[in-house]
Amino acid sequence: MSNPDFVIRGAKWQGEAMDLLVADGKIMEMRPTGGSIAEGVEKIPANGALLLPALTDAHVHLREPGFEWKEDIASGLLAAAHGGFANIMCMANTDPVNDEVSVTEMMLDKARLAWPDGPRLFPVAGLTKGLKGQQLTNLAEMHRAGCKAASNDGLPVHNTELFRNAVEYAANWGMVVIDHCEDPDMAPGAGVNEGELSSRLGLKGAPTAGEAIQVARDILLAQYLDTPIHVAHVSCRQAVEMLADAKRRGVPITAETCPHYLLLTEDAVEGYDTAAKVNPPLRTMDDVLAIRQALNEGVIDILVTDHAPHADHEKEVPFAEAPCGISGLDTALPLTMRMVDEGILDMETAIRAWCLRPAEIFGLPSCGFAAGDSADFVLYDPSASWEVRPELMRSKGKNTPFMGQTMPGRVNALFVGGRRIV
Numbered sequence: 001m002s003n004p005d006f007v008i009r010g011a012k013w014q015g016e017a018m019d020l021l022v023a024d025g026k027i028m029e030m031r032p033t034g035g036s037i038a039e040g041v042e043k044i045p046a047n048g049a050l051l052l053p054a055l056t057d058a059h060v061h062l063r064e065p066g067f068e069w070k071e072d073i074a075s076g077l078l079a080a081a082h083g084g085f086a087n088i089m090c091m092a093n094t095d096p097v098n099d100e101v102s103v104t105e106m107m108l109d110k111a112r113l114a115w116p117d118g119p120r121l122f123p124v125a126g127l128t129k130g131l132k133g134q135q136l137t138n139l140a141e142m143h144r145a146g147c148k149a150a151s152n153d154g155l156p157v158h159n160t161e162l163f164r165n166a167v168e169y170a171a172n173w174g175m176v177v178i179d180h181c182e183d184p185d186m187a188p189g190a191g192v193n194e195g196e197l198s199s200r201l202g203l204k205g206a207p208t209a210g211e212a213i214q215v216a217r218d219i220l221l222a223q224y225l226d227t228p229i230h231v232a233h234v235s236c237r238q239a240v241e242m243l244a245d246a247k248r249r250g251v252p253i254t255a256e257t258c259p260h261y262l263l264l265t266e267d268a269v270e271g272y273d274t275a276a277k278v279n280p281p282l283r284t285m286d287d288v289l290a291i292r293q294a295l296n297e298g299v300i301d302i303l304v305t306d307h308a309p310h311a312d313h314e315k316e317v318p319f320a321e322a323p324c325g326i327s328g329l330d331t332a333l334p335l336t337m338r339m340v341d342e343g344i345l346d347m348e349t350a351i352r353a354w355c356l357r358p359a360e361i362f363g364l365p366s367c368g369f370a371a372g373d374s375a376d377f378v379l380y381d382p383s384a385s386w387e388v389r390p391e392l393m394r395s396k397g398k399n400t401p402f403m404g405q406t407m408p409g410r411v412n413a414l415f416v417g418g419r420r421i422v
């Protein structure tokens with residue numbers, strides 16, 4: 001057997017100290033630490049770090065083209081790399097919208113220029129021209145240009161016949177449609193849950209029924225067409241109960257949620273805190289518990305950040321006028337490790353949800369430790385806790401309700417395709 005190019009020595013994986021041998025950008029072998037390693041092979045000591053497969057984020061907003069003051073492709077990929085992500089799927093709601101090959105290619109060129117060795121960028125094709133919900137984009141061409149999925153994220157397609165055509169058309173090219181589930185007429189983008197809190201604050205809220213109605217549509221269509229649909233950022237119990245039932249019946253539906261729906265309730269918007277204004281809105285503790293259970297049971301397949309950076313001045317306005325979104329790439333992995341520490345998630349679920357399932361659902365490079373897998377992995381230092389402060393966030397977006405909180409550890413190193421990029 002030939003020699004590895006380098007060895008990560010003594011990193012913790014599933015509670016054991018392991019050596020990870022890497023050759024030609026791929027995993028060669030993982031074995032208990034301490035075995036002999038040929039003379040001259042580079043040995044990289046893990047110094048107590050945890051070894052994790054690199055993460056994939058199937059739902060981010062990188063804002064370029066058109067909104068570069070919030071984020072650009074270079075700054076988004078920088079935050080992703082330092083957050084432990086090897087693969088990123090960016091949504092199409094840019095200006096111009098990513099509904100043409102020229103826009104996709106421009107995004108990919110910018111990514112290659114800024115970060116030639118990764119993280120890998122996979123733009124999501126706009127499902128309809130201009131995200132207007134009237135005319136389908138040329139998904140065949142966009143698939144050839146590198147789009148693995150298509151979505152009208154933020155502006156769900158109202159016309160069910162058009163949406164059905166889109167799902168069937170996308171499937172012809174092996175692309176999955178990601179649906180942002182929100183009844184377009186029921187307080188779209190309200191950013192606060194409808195209930196006692198919203199009426200006390202005098203804000204128009206978005207009811208959970210508005211989310212569940214769209215999830216029901218997607219389940220019915222996925223079943224009828226026997227074609228996959230992926231449900232974006234699930235936030236409420238009603239939606240997960242329907243997803244659980246659909247999955248039991250074998251309907252080809254998949255779903256995602258974000259760390260904030262596992263950790264925060266609507267109470268985070270008390271005092272009109274726009275940092276906690278997201279779409280769908282933060283819900284009640286009952287919803288949070290349902291989301292946690294659904295993730296652990298695999299009813300919700302994957303975790304995503306829905307990274308939505310905004311400039312400070314855009315959030316420093318009255319609640320009703322502020323844009324929705326949390327800047328999530330910097331804090332996603334530490335928040336996940338916090339949830340593992342607190343017993344909210346088990347480690348196996350976290351790895352399935354961030355590393356393994358996204359690759360399966362969207363046909364991306366798989367991050368794992370089997371021989372021959374791409375050498376995409378993270379060394380995470382659980383002893384290096386840090387406080388979330390604007391200057392420590394790599395994203396241009398400093399908008400997070402976790403500002404000032406202590407994160408349990410950080411990414412020490414990220415390898416993509418066997419190259420250390422952090």
Ligand SMILES: [Zn+2]
Nearest residue numbers: 153154180232
């Ligand atoms: Zn969305």
